[in-house]
Amino acid sequence: MNFSSFANERNFRDLLRFRIESGDKELAEHLTRSSRRETYISKTIQNELISCCGTEISSIITERAKTAVLYSIMFDDTTDIAHESQLALVLRYVHNGVLREDFLEFISLRRSSAEHSETMNHSVHEPNHYR
Incomplete structure (x- = not known):
């Protein structure tokens, strides 16, 4: 198990x-x-609930960042328990006068390099419409 x-x-x-x-x-x-x-x-329902909550929270964070005067997208390279390289995607912005740093997701990396991180930066920017 x-x-x-x-x-x-x-x-x-x-x-x-x-x-x-x-x-x-x-x-x-x-x-x-x-x-x-x-x-x-069941575990299937549990995972569906977690996924729905995650989607809703990500949507709220994204909307807050998009309405902020300024925001930044931060990546941090980390390794998971299976020793797989991944990027943590965090949005930093000011909301109601409070500086926020909100985690959005982990992005799996096939290889670890600055070039690959730059490619990931561009691919994350466009689909989420942070610009």
């Missing part, structure tokens, strides 16, 4: 348990009355 998958599912179920213990009667009723196949708490 993949440990990270198990840990993530455990966190999700712990969050559901916390909500029920905090008085979420609708959730408690849903989980007790629904058949096992109709609870919608």
Whole structure:
């Protein structure tokens, strides 16, 4: 069994348990009355929820940066747990008088070089319409 998958599912179920213990009667009723196949708490649903939340958060960050007077796009080269090189994409801007540095995404790198980073910079700029 993949440990990270198990840990993530455990966190999700712990969050559901916390909500029920905090008085979420609708959730408690849903989980007790629904058949096992109709609870919608599988790892697939969990990943879909995370993806939807990520998309919404990225959209909010992008819109805030686009409406700022000035903003910058920052990349930071890092290595993940599988020793794969990746860029962390961060937008820096001022929103309501507060300087923000918001993480947007990790971008996998096939090779690590300044030229490749520059290519990634151009490819990230255009699709997200930061200009």
